[in-house]
Amino acid sequence: MKDVKDWMERARKDLRAAENSYNARDYDWSCFQAQQAVEKALKALNIIKYKKLLRAHDLVLLARRVNAPKEIIVLCSKINPSYIDTRYPDLSRIYEKKDAKYILELSKKVLKWTEKSS
Numbered sequence: 751m752k753d754v755k756d757w758m759e760r761a762r763k764d765l766r767a768a769e770n771s772y773n774a775r776d777y778d779w780s781c782f783q784a785q786q787a788v789e790k791a792l793k794a795l796n797i798i799k800y801k802k803l804l805r806a807h808d809l810v811l812l813a814r815r816v817n818a819p820k821e822i823i824v825l826c827s828k829i830n831p832s833y834i835d836t837r838y839p840d841l842s843r844i845y846e847k848k849d850a851k852y853i854l855e856l857s858k859k860v861l862k863w864t865e866k867s868s
Contacts, residue, residue, distance in 0.1 A: 753803075754868060757794035761787045765861060768854055777850035781832040784850075784857035785809070788829055791864035792816065798868060807833055813860075822863050825856045 768783035792812035796804040799816050806812055809826035818826070832853055835843040845853075 754794045754797050757790050757797065758865070758868060761789075761791035761794065761861060761864070764790060765854075765857060768857065772847075772850050772854060775847070777847055778836040778845040780850040781845050781853045782836040784853045785829050785832040785836075788826065788857050788860045788864075789833075791861050792818075792826075795864055795867055809833075809860075816867070818863070818867075822860055825860050829853055829856050829860070 764783050764787035768780045768787060771777075771780035771783055788809055789807060789812065792809060793803060795816040796802075796812060804812060804815060809830045810823055813823045813826045831843070832845075836845065
């Protein structure tokens with residue numbers, strides 16, 4: 751299915767961008783891009799399962815909808831705040847190198863699972 755392939759390719763591209771941002775020491779942006787990678791990969795699985803796109807940004811919701819294992823749902827809950835925290839100054843959480851490394855590691859695990867599941 752072309753849509754699924756496109757969503758997964760975008761997810762991989764976002765993960766590469768997250769790694770590039772990490773290497774450039776742009777840690778908050780790296781976390782946001784990693785979150786986006788996971789979101790797109792989970793949306794691909796939703797397309798496989800339901801034949802339509804689920805327009806949501808909540809990784810936990812997206813993961814539950816595709817019956818992800820509990821471990822993946824927990825990882826998603828840890829990545830989820832990166833969607834908001836990284837973009838709005840009034841909610842600004844300072845993401846440091848260790849935070850970005852952690853979010854990247856979690857995101858890679860979720861993407862690996864989505865690729866096996868697609």
